[in-house]
Amino acid sequence: MTALRTRRRHRAFPLLLVTATVLAGTAVVAPAHAAPAGDIRINEVVTTGSVEDSVELYNKGTATVDISGWVLKDDKDGSKYTIAAGTELAAGAFRAFDVHDRFGLGPDDKARLYLPDGRTLVDSFSWSKHSAPSWSRCPDGTGAFKAAGVTLGAANNCGGNGSTPTAWPGSGAVTNADAADVFGEDLSGLHQEGNVLWAAQNSGKLWRLVRNASGGWTPDTGRGWGSGKALRFPGGSGCPDSEGVTVTGGGAAAGVFVASERDGDASGTSRLSVLKYEVSGTGSTLAAAKEWNLTSDLPPVGSNLGFEGITWVPDAYLTGTAFKDAATGAAYAPARYGAHSGGVFFTGVEGSGMIYGYVLEDSGAFTRVASFRSGMSGVMELQWEPGAARLWAVCDDTCKGQHRTFQVAPTGTFTPKAVYNRPSGMPDYNNEGFALAGADECVAGSKPVYWSDDSNDDGHALRKGSITC
Numbered sequence: 001m002t003a004l005r006t007r008r009r010h011r012a013f014p015l016l017l018v019t020a021t022v023l024a025g026t027a028v029v030a031p032a033h034a035a036p037a038g039d040i041r042i043n044e045v046v047t048t049g050s051v052e053d054s055v056e057l058y059n060k061g062t063a064t065v066d067i068s069g070w071v072l073k074d075d076k077d078g079s080k081y082t083i084a085a086g087t088e089l090a091a092g093a094f095r096a097f098d099v100h101d102r103f104g105l106g107p108d109d110k111a112r113l114y115l116p117d118g119r120t121l122v123d124s125f126s127w128s129k130h131s132a133p134s135w136s137r138c139p140d141g142t143g144a145f146k147a148a149g150v151t152l153g154a155a156n157n158c159g160g161n162g163s164t165p166t167a168w169p170g171s172g173a174v175t176n177a178d179a180a181d182v183f184g185e186d187l188s189g190l191h192q193e194g195n196v197l198w199a200a201q202n203s204g205k206l207w208r209l210v211r212n213a214s215g216g217w218t219p220d221t222g223r224g225w226g227s228g229k230a231l232r233f234p235g236g237s238g239c240p241d242s243e244g245v246t247v248t249g250g251g252a253a254a255g256v257f258v259a260s261e262r263d264g265d266a267s268g269t270s271r272l273s274v275l276k277y278e279v280s281g282t283g284s285t286l287a288a289a290k291e292w293n294l295t296s297d298l299p300p301v302g303s304n305l306g307f308e309g310i311t312w313v314p315d316a317y318l319t320g321t322a323f324k325d326a327a328t329g330a331a332y333a334p335a336r337y338g339a340h341s342g343g344v345f346f347t348g349v350e351g352s353g354m355i356y357g358y359v360l361e362d363s364g365a366f367t368r369v370a371s372f373r374s375g376m377s378g379v380m381e382l383q384w385e386p387g388a389a390r391l392w393a394v395c396d397d398t399c400k401g402q403h404r405t406f407q408v409a410p411t412g413t414f415t416p417k418a419v420y421n422r423p424s425g426m427p428d429y430n431n432e433g434f435a436l437a438g439a440d441e442c443v444a445g446s447k448p449v450y451w452s453d454d455s456n457d458d459g460h461a462l463r464k465g466s467i468t469c
Contacts, residue, residue, distance in 0.1 A: 036061065037065070037115060037120075037122050038122065039059055039060050039061030039063075039065060040057055040058070040059055040060075040061075040065055040067060040070075040089060040113065040122060040123065041057065041058050041060055041123050041137065041141045041142075042055060042056070042057060042111050042113055042123045042124065042125050042137075043056045043057060043058035043094065043136070043137050043140055043141060043156065044056035044058075044096070044134055044135065044136045044137065044150075044151065044152060044156060045105065045111050045125060045127070045131060045134070045135045045145075046105075046131050046133065046134050046135075046150055046152065047105040047106065047107065047109070047127075047130045047131045047135075048107075048130040048131060048132075048133070049131070049133045049150070051098075051150060051152060051409070051410055051411055052100065052104075052105070053098065053099050053100040053103075053104055053105045054096050054097065054098050054099065054100075054152055055072055055081075055096070055097050055099055055105075055111050055113075056094055056095065056096040056097075056152050056153065057089060057094070057095050057096075057097070057113065058089075058093070058094050058137075058140055058141045059089040059090060059091055059092060059093050059141075060092075060140070060141030060142060061091055062091050063091055064088050064089065064090045064091060065088065065089050066087070066088050067083050067087050067088065067089050068083060068084070068085045068086055068087050068088075068116070069082060069083060069085065069116035070082075070083045070113065070114065070115060070116055070122070071083070071113070071114040071115075071116065071118050072097060072099055072102075072111065072112070072113055072114075073103075073110075073111075073112045073114065074099075074103050074104075074105055074106075074109050074110055074111065074112070075109050075110040075112075075126070076103070079102060079103035080102060080103075080118070081097060081099040081102040081103070083097065094140075094152075094153050094154055094155070095153065096152035096153045096410065106130075107127075107128070107129050107130045108127070108128050108129070109126070109127065110124055110125065110126040110127075111124065111125050111126075112124040125145055127145075131147070132147050133149065133150050133162065134147070134148050134149060134150045134151070134152075134156075135147065135148075136148035136151065136156035136157065136158065137156060138156055138158035139156075139158060140155055140156050143158075146158070147164075148162070149162030149415065149416060149417045149418065150162075150409055150410075150415060151409075151417075152409070152410045153410055157417050157418060162415070162416035162417055162418060162419070163375065163416060163419060164419060165402065165419045165420065165421050166418065166419065166420060166421070167420070167421060167424070168403075168420050168421055168422060168423040168424065168465075168467075169420060169467055169468050170423065170446060170449070170465060170466040170467035170468055171423065171425075171446070171465060171466045172423045172424035172425040172426075173423070173425045173465065173466075174423050174425050174426040174451075174463050174464065174465045175216075175463065175464050175465075176216065176460045176462070176463055176464070177215070177216030177217055177450055177460075177462040177463055177464035178216055178217060178218070178460055178461055178462035179212075179216075179218065180459040180460060181456075181459045182218070182219065182461070183199075183201065183207070183456065183461040183462075184456055184461070185454060185455060185456045185461075186201050186202035186203055186454055187199055187200075187201050187207075187432075187433065187452040187453070187454060187456070187461040187462070188200050188201060188202055188242070188243045188244065188308070188380075188432040188433050188452060188454060189242075189243055189244035189245045189246075189258075189259070189308075189309060189310065189381060189432065189433045189452070190245070190381070190433035190434060190435035190450060190451075190452050191245050191246045191247060191311075191383070191435055192435040192436065192437055192438070192450070193247055193251055193252060194438070195210060195211060196208060196209065196210060196220075196252070197209040197210075197217045197435060197450065198245045198246075198247070198252070198256060199245065199433065199452060199462075200242040200243060200244060200245040200258055200259075200433075201228065201242060202241055202242060202243060202454075203239075203242075203264070204230055204231045204232075204239035204240050204241065204242055204264055205228040205229065205230055205231060205242065206228060206229050206231055206242065206245065206256065206258065206277065206279075206286065207219060207225070207228040207229075208220040208225040208229075208279070215448075215464065216462060216464060217450075217462055223281070223282045224281075224282045224283055224284050227284075229279075229283075229284055229285060229286050230284060230285045230286070231258065231275070231277070231285075231286055231288070232285060232286065232287045232288065233263065233273075233275070233287070233288055233291060234275075234287060234288045234289070234290065234291050235287065236285075236287040237265075238263040238264070238265050238266075239263060239264035239265050240258065240260035240263065240264070240273070240275060240288075241260050241261050241262045241263070241264050241267070241304075242258045242259070242260050242275075243258075243259050243260065243261055243306075243307055243308045243309070243432070244258065244259035244307060244308060244309040244310035244311075244347070244348070244381065244382065245257065245258050245259070245310065246310050246311045246312050246345070247312070248312045248341040248342060248343060249312075249314055249341075249342055249343065250341075250342075252279055253280070254341070255276045255277060255278060255279075255289065256276070256277045256279050257274055257275065257276055257277075257310060257312070257345065258274070258275045258277065258288075258310070259273070259274055259275075259307040259308070259309065259310035259347055260272075260273045260274075260275055260307060261303070261304065261305070261306030261307045261308070261350075262303045262304065262306065267303060267304070268303050269303055270295055270300065270301060270302070270303045270306050271293065271295055271306075272293070272294045272295045272298055272301075272306045272307050272347075273291050273292060273293045273294065273295070273307075274291070274292045274294065274307075274310065274345060274347070274358070274360060275288040275290070275291050275292075276288060276289050276290040276291075277289060290362075290364065292358070292360050292364065292366045294347075294356075294358065294366060294368075297366070297368055298349075298356065299352065299354075301349060301350075301351035301352060302351055305349070305350045305351030305352075305378075306349060306350065306351065307347050307348070307349060307350075308348055308349070308350040308378070308379055308380045308381065308432065309347065309348035309379055309380060309381040309382035309383075309393070309394070310345060310346070310347050310348070310382060311345070311346050311382040311383050311384045311391070312341065312343045312344070312345055312346075312384060313343050313344050313346060313357075313384050313391065314342060314343040314386075315332075315334045315342055315343050315344070317389060317408075318332050318334075318343075318344060318408070319331075319332060319333075319334065321407075321408035321412075322408070322410075322412050323370075323408050323412055323413075324411070324412030324413055325369045326357075326368065326369050326370050326371060327367050327368060327369050331412065332344075332369060334359075337359045337361055337367065338361040338362065338363055338365065339361060339362040339363070340359050340360060340361045340362060341360065344357045344358065344359055344369060344370070345357070345358050345359075345360055346358075346370070346382055346384075346391065347382070348374065348379025348380070348381065348382045348393060349378075349379060350378045350379060350380060351378065352378075353373060353374045353375070353376045353377050353378050353379055354371065354372070354373060354374065354379070355370070355371070355372055355373070355374050355379060355382065355393060355406075355414070356368055356370065356371050357369050357370030357371075370413070370414065372406075372413065372414050374393045374395075374404060375404060375416060375419070376393065376395045376399045376402060376404065377395070377398055377399060378395055378396070378398050378399065379393050379394070379395065380394055380395055380396045380398075380431070380432045380433075381393070381394040381431075381432060381433050381434045382394075383434055383435060383436060385436050386438075386439075387438070387439035387469070389407060390405045390406065390407050390417060391405065391406040391407070391414060392404070392405055392434065392436070393405075393406065394431070394434040396429075396430050396431050396432055396454070397428045397429065397430050397431075400421070400422065400428055401421070401422030401426065401428055401429070401431060402419060402420070402421065402422070403419070403420040403421075403422070403434070404416060404418070404419050404420070405417045405418045405420075423465050426451075426463065426465065427457070429451070429453045429455065429457055429463075430453060430454045430455040430457075431451040431452065431453055431454070431463075432452060432453075432454040433450075433451060433452030434449065434450070434451055434452075435449065435450045436448075436449050436450075436467065437449065439469060442469035445468055445469055446466045446467065446468055446469060447466065447467060447469050448464055448465070448466055448467075449464070449465050449466060449467050450462060450463065450464055450465075451463045451465070
């Protein structure tokens, strides 16, 4: 890598602002002039990638600071970015500045922050190689800089750099969460909805599970759910190879959505579909109320290498983070589409490791609004975690049980945040399902998580672990 720094082409990049943290329900903001300048720190620097040449500032103090006219420089005094008049940084707030049109940040360079006189140095950071992808203080405002995922405008991701695996963020212990030999093989996707755990089985079956006395799950014995319910395509035909399951913000009352990769009655042909089921009845068979067959919109894959995971991400998160709609190239605007679920369905493909986002309209129309790589050779499960506002992608023993998380970056696209190894106490099972308890189950900073083992190792298909809240 050359040390030569070149000026890059001009482009616009919106400034990012995260407002002050509200403590005890009330934000008390001191006068801007009351805070010491030393509370403002260079907190993150990105030199290369999709958001190159950006510097984030963070206010680690307890009062708002007026940073109007402050100056950012690289290692050359003649390179200057002057912060606009009227710019304040509230206590606990982050703000990123794209300095690209003033100067470039090279592989051996500095970021320096000065008061408006251009001579009084407030903070600085130097490096000897490009960020990969970000140089971030850990912890924010006070720690040393380290390689981490890009989080411009938000708290730094100090758990990893978005590509280097780290230890499971919870207990290493894992226990069985079902009675012996209840499900057999092929239990796949999971989704927890309060006191119900939905589970999809590849043989075209949907399970409604309720809690058992030992803190695990058992089949609901009411309304015909005791042995699971057989799934069919619309009209009652076929046998969906049901791999993933999720619900929307309306819960199961608004339908349970299943991802299927083929019809078991025609197993040699791909049929990449999302199926909606009404689950309030008492019958033993469920015919899909609607199918969105996405096969023609996606690259071809083997018939048994298609959709494995599905999850739903609310429109509110996507619009709040300026998620970029790949179909338009502009910020995602839900009103552009017809009536839909109030969110976007994300599906994971086993054969390619790709993740795709779709708006599925009630009319049956669909639009692909996102496509991105998981970084793994295959995706077996996807889960949206509302409390942490992150998307989980999970691989089975093909990837040694690796888990990855994603969030929408300032670029408007889903970006890797962390990579986690499986819990140390869990063997390399063929886990095809993963579900997280809600924030209401947090106890002493920890909450339950669950995995489904497609191979039913040792007679058990469900296992329980924990994760920090």
